[in-house]
Amino acid sequence: MTWAAVVAGCAVVVEYGLKLIAIGTVPENRRPASSSAWLLLILFLPVIGFPLYWLIGSPYVRGRRHRIQDEVNRGLVEGREHLPGAPADAVADPGLASVLQMNQRLTGLPFTSGTHEAIYPDTAAFFAALAAAIDEAREFVHVEFYIVSWDEATAPVFEALARASARGVETRLLMDHLGSRKYPGRKQLGGRLTAAGIEWHLMMPIKPLERRWRRPDLRNHRKLVVIDGERAFLGSHNLIAPSYGSAKNIASGRAWSDVSLQVSGEIVASASIVFATDWYTETGEMFVSDRYLRVPAPSAVGGPGHAMQLVPSGPGYPTEPNLRLFTSLINHATSRVAITSPYFVPDDSLLAAITTAAYRGVEVELFVGEQADQFLVGHAQRSYYAALLEAGVTIHLYPPPTVLHAKYLTVDDRIAVIGSSNMDFRSFALTYEVMLLAFGGDLVDRLQRNDADYRSVSRVLTREEWQQRPWRQRYVDNVCRLTAALM
Numbered sequence: 001m002t003w004a005a006v007v008a009g010c011a012v013v014v015e016y017g018l019k020l021i022a023i024g025t026v027p028e029n030r031r032p033a034s035s036s037a038w039l040l041l042i043l044f045l046p047v048i049g050f051p052l053y054w055l056i057g058s059p060y061v062r063g064r065r066h067r068i069q070d071e072v073n074r075g076l077v078e079g080r081e082h083l084p085g086a087p088a089d090a091v092a093d094p095g096l097a098s099v100l101q102m103n104q105r106l107t108g109l110p111f112t113s114g115t116h117e118a119i120y121p122d123t124a125a126f127f128a129a130l131a132a133a134i135d136e137a138r139e140f141v142h143v144e145f146y147i148v149s150w151d152e153a154t155a156p157v158f159e160a161l162a163r164a165s166a167r168g169v170e171t172r173l174l175m176d177h178l179g180s181r182k183y184p185g186r187k188q189l190g191g192r193l194t195a196a197g198i199e200w201h202l203m204m205p206i207k208p209l210e211r212r213w214r215r216p217d218l219r220n221h222r223k224l225v226v227i228d229g230e231r232a233f234l235g236s237h238n239l240i241a242p243s244y245g246s247a248k249n250i251a252s253g254r255a256w257s258d259v260s261l262q263v264s265g266e267i268v269a270s271a272s273i274v275f276a277t278d279w280y281t282e283t284g285e286m287f288v289s290d291r292y293l294r295v296p297a298p299s300a301v302g303g304p305g306h307a308m309q310l311v312p313s314g315p316g317y318p319t320e321p322n323l324r325l326f327t328s329l330i331n332h333a334t335s336r337v338a339i340t341s342p343y344f345v346p347d348d349s350l351l352a353a354i355t356t357a358a359y360r361g362v363e364v365e366l367f368v369g370e371q372a373d374q375f376l377v378g379h380a381q382r383s384y385y386a387a388l389l390e391a392g393v394t395i396h397l398y399p400p401p402t403v404l405h406a407k408y409l410t411v412d413d414r415i416a417v418i419g420s421s422n423m424d425f426r427s428f429a430l431t432y433e434v435m436l437l438a439f440g441g442d443l444v445d446r447l448q449r450n451d452a453d454y455r456s457v458s459r460v461l462t463r464e465e466w467q468q469r470p471w472r473q474r475y476v477d478n479v480c481r482l483t484a485a486l487m
Contacts, residue, residue, distance in 0.1 A: 026392040030286070059098050087113040087298060090307035090440050094413065095332035102328065103311050106321040113299040113307035114267030116443045117231065120260045121450055123242045127157050128234075130263060133227050134160035139291065140170040140273045142226040144203075145239040145379070145422070146219065147151075148175035150184040150192055153241035158196060165197030173200040174278055175239075176220045177207075184245040187296070203283045218315050221431040223260070223420050224275055229294040232271040234419055234436060235260025236407045254401035256373075259340075259408060259450060261418055262435065263308070265299040274434055277312075306441035314432030315423065322421045322435055327353045329411045332360045337410045340367040341453035343377045344384065345424035345481075351384060355391035363394075367454050370397035377424065379480035382473075389463045396458035408447055416443045463467040 065099060086317040090113070092100060100111040101140050120126035131243075134157065141164055149260065150158050165171045173193060193200045205219040225233040235258060241253035249255065263271075272294075287293060299305040313322040330337055330353040338359055345353065358364045366388065372378025385395060398404040408418035419435035421427045438444075 005257070007009075007465070013123045015417070019150060022103075025275060025373065027438035031137050031439040047228050062309065087301050087307050087440075089301045092439070096329075098441065099325065099328045099332070100287065100309055100437075103309050103321060103325060103483045106317065106319050106324065107310075107312055109270045109273065109312070110310045112266040112270070112300065114265040114306055114438070115262045115299040116263040116304045116306055116438065116441060117264055119450070120235070120262070121235070121257070121453070123153065123237060123258060126235075126237050126258070126260050127483070128156060130225060130233060131156040131233060132162040133225075133233070133239070133262070137164050137169045137227050139228050140172070141228075142172050142224075142272070142279070143239070143273055144174040144220075144222055144224045144278060144470040146176045146179040147183065147240050147244075148173070148180045149240040149245055150185055150189055151241045151245060157239065158192075161198050162196035166365045170277065171196075171198045172362075173198050173327075174203050174220070174275075174282060175200070176400065178216065179207040179219060179221070179238075183240060201279075203282055205282075217319050217426075217430050219431045220278065220314070221420055221427065222274070223279070223432045224271060224434060226268060226271050226275050229272055229292060230269055230296055231262060231264045232268045233262050234271065234434060236405055236420060249401075252401050254403065256403045256405045257398075257482050259406040259418065259447075263436070265296050265308075267303075267308040267310060267436070269293060269295045274310065274312050278432070279311070288429050301440040303442055306438040306443060309437045311419075311435045311437060312433070313435070315430065316432070320428045322433055323347065323350060325437065326409070326423060329409070329415060329417065330354055330357050333357050334365045335412050336341060337409065337411050338365045338367070338448070339423070340406045340451070340454070341406045341423040342369060342403065342407065343372075343378060343407075343424045343427075344368055344381045347395055347425065347428065348383065350423065351387065355387060358388075358391040358393050362470065364392070365394045365396060365451070367396045367398060367404065367451065367458065369400070369402075370401075370459075371400035373403045376483055379477045380483070382426075383477040383481035385461065385466055389461065389466055395461040397461055398454060398458045404461070406450075410444050410447050410451075411446055413448070415439045416447055418443075419449070 030151060086100075090111075104110055116128060120129060143159060145159070161171045162171075180189070184190075191199065203217060206216060223235060223237055223239075237258040237260045238256075242257075243249040244256060246254075271322060272287075272292060275290060275318050280286045301307055313327050327349050330350075337354070339354075354366075368381065372381065389393060407421055408416065410416050416438045417435055418438075419433065421433035421435050427433050
């Protein structure tokens with residue numbers, strides 16, 4: 001027997017040994033669709049599957065970041081007496097009350113009060129409101145976005161931050177490393193921020209030469225601004241022009257359409273905790289004084305006043321609070337559910353909740369873009385349309401070239417949820433997100449008016465149209481559905 005034959009034989013033994021190990025280890029603590037996708041990749045393409053699984057396949061997140069989040073969660077639970085309590089005039093039915101209790105148990109953040117100051121479906125109006133609020137700041141401004149770019153559209157925000165810094169206001173900014181790196185002006189951005197007096201740091205940096213390495217699939221996708229501990233902004237906007245810095249997008253009229261929200265009152269304390277946790281994770285600096293974590297006066301429920309709860313999620317939360325929030329609310333729906341999500345790739349539990357609600361007679365609407373900006377996710381999303389249409393879900397396709405990027409849902413004309421989280425595998429487990437649940441006031445009505453605007457320009461996808469699509473499209477959709485489960 002030659003050495004080549006010996007080596008080849010050993011390689012076969014090792015390969016099949018690793019495959020046997022994978023069969024018994026990959027499914028651990030992983031949803032079935034993800035397990036099946038990883039096992040297929042490993043069994044049929046081991047040269048690609050094994051390295052990829054070792055790099056990004058583990059369902060566990062360990063190390064310093066997980067430890068910090070765990071410490072913060074335990075501290076919130078133990079220090080609950082210092083956090084605001086439930087509004088005295090908020091009335092939650094037993095189903096909603098159980099969801100609020102679950103959220104607090106999973107994240108440590110309380111059910112409290114807050115005021116909906118304004119909603120921003122227009123990006124220019126959102127940036128103008130941010131700049132105006134920053135110009136009124138007296139003590140500190142905390143800014144956190146997945147994508148940050150100093151361009152013509154965002155210049156008013158950065159100029160306001162520079163003015164705030166010049167008058168002695170503490171200005172801090174967090175931006176995701178990979179999320180922000182590919183846009184125009186990135187190389188000059190750090191220097192411009194420093195020159196403006198803004199203290200800034202990268203979230204989830206990948207700098208191996210500086211011994212700073214993170215899994216590239218784990219990102220911080222939050223969008224959050226806190227000013228003086230008195231008002232906060234959150235939603236789906238990134239801090240970048242709607243064209244995302246692309247001349248091609250400008251020429252074609254392609255722009256991202258988002259919805260964000262400004263709130264005040266007790267809920268801002270929760271937003272401060274989320275930012276403080278992320279800042280500490282990246283810098284080692286902890287905000288512990290009441291100056292940064294103050295609790296504003298409570299808001300009366302009704303009109304702009306709401307009962308509110310902030311729900312952070314991400315790799316530090318292995319229980320996936322955002323997925324459980326979405327699934328629980330839809331399971332408790334009795335009359336109506338409206339979902340807006342740019343990347344809709346639900347897991348089995350969420351898909352079952354949505355289709356079951358429709359079968360129960362709940363009116364379910366889904367607003368998605370007709371043309372996705374990401375190939376894999378866009379085709380994976382399309383693979384779910386047949387099951388949704390079969391159940392009676394109305395799918396509204398928002399027309400291109402606009403990219404529908406808003407992320408919110410309303411339930412039974414009384415509950416609203418809005419923030420940064422998509423309804424896909426990545427947002428459930430791999431990216432840090434934050435969502436706001438609100439009820440008792442007029443936010444649902446305002447979001448439903450936004451739905452009416454979407455509905456007026458969108459077209460409804462019919463079962464007949466979808467059944468007649470070419471087999472090639474079906475094949476690509478199903479392949480992409482499989483790849484979307486790789487996590």
